Amino acid sequence: MITKEQIPAVLDHPVLDEGGKKIGEAKHVFLDDATGRPEWASVKTGLFGTSESFVPIRDASLVDDHIEVPYSKSKVKDAPHVDVDAGGHLSESEEHRLYEYYGMRWDESWARANEPGEGGWARQDTTGTAGAAGAAGMAGAAGTAAGTGMGTGEQAGRTGPGYQDDAMTRSEEEMHVGVERREVGRARLRKYVVAEEEERTVPLRHEEVRVEREPITEANRDAALSGPEISEAEHEVVLHEERPVVETEVVPKERVRLTTEEHTEQETVRGQVRKERIEGDADTIDDPDEPGYGR
Template sequence: MITQDQIPAVLDHPVYDSDGNKLGEAKHVFLDDATGQPEWVSIKTGMLGMNESFVPIKDATMVEDHLEVPFAKDKIKDAPNVDVDSGGHLSEDEEHRLYEHYGIDWDAAWTQANQPGTGGWARTDDSGIHSREGMDASGDAMTRSEEQMHVGTERQEVGRARLRKYVVTEEVPKTVPVRHQEVRIEREPVTDANRDAAMAGPDIAEAEHEVTLHEERPVVETEAVPVERVRLTTEEQTDEETVTGEVRKEKIEADTPDDDMRDR
């Protein structure tokens, strides 16, 4: 059982369900005015902690730095939505619906909570405990509360970037020298120096002589070689955006005997 002394350790700390799933953080603790013991804890849930789910705290336990409640996450998620009034109280109808949802005996709890001089459940704030009428324990001061707006951020996908590789064919001109052979007829007169070669054959006869011609032609070969590495990276850019929200605050006015005298 959670005691009043443990409330500071509960507020703004994680809350886990019976299966060890994190539900959110404890926002408020509601006390039974009859016994002064904690009865309900509200949990901030959702992406930005804007939702508030109510869970019985009577059988909850503190484990290290978090609170464990004996209910499953789905059960808590399906709990009725309630709207706490400016005095920090649950209405009778809201209490009834919560009791029915969690299978708690409403009649017995309602009888106990509404004994003479008691009634309802009061909410704690960050510094202490509210009484049922918003007065502190001494009864001679009133606590004024106000809502504070907490703005957070959520990460969402806005687009995708990808690298795609494809093949294109380009014409690349390149000049290369090529050689070829051509036929040229050379004539030389018969002299004493070449007479023996000239007279080696028959005197008069038919003959043929063949010469093979050659030329060079360009040959193109290709090979794949790595030339560059390309990758995608991301970098964080910080911009400023202004958001607005509505917060409620309590105001306190005093009616004194001096005011009545001046009105007369």
């Protein structure tokens, strides 16, 4: 059970479910107007704490620096959405919805045992009907923190029906810009074969026949007279020439691979955020003593 004195230790502290999982942060505590006991806590949930769910703290316990409630995280996150009025109170119909969702009912025996003459609520396993307890009021950190100078009675009065805070809360949306990595294309290497014409100039030699005649001299006379005087004869000479011969061989020339490089570019992102603005005006009350009053 959470007492009124423990409210400062509840606000802005983690709320854990029955399995020890964190649900969120406690932002507000609502008191029962009839008993003055802490009855509900609003818990900020969601990725950026953008959602707020209500959870009963009648059976909750304060352990070290966190609160433990006897409900699962999903149970709390799926609780009915409730809009709190300007005075920081839950309407009777909204409170009925919450009690029915969490399976709680009015139990007068519990009320007499714990707060004689006052009403109370008790949890049960099946849905019951809400009784005539007053609407729950919200206790903020300013009203419960030590050193405010307000006694217990004054604190209960400030959370009772008809209490209007003397300040407004102005909120704004903040834009958070992140980045995501996505595929924009693919690059690949492909090897294929082409035939190109090349030219080379090489020297080629060949033999040609040339008839040489020489007169008979003393030097060749013996060779000339070695054969018969008159006869027929043939002499054959083999001619040669060079022709080009083309051969190819495979020679590695280079290695080719694909790599990636990251380049950073600045891009301006625009988006709309909503902001609350507060303006004040004053109504002038005519003075009966002023000339022209009542015209």
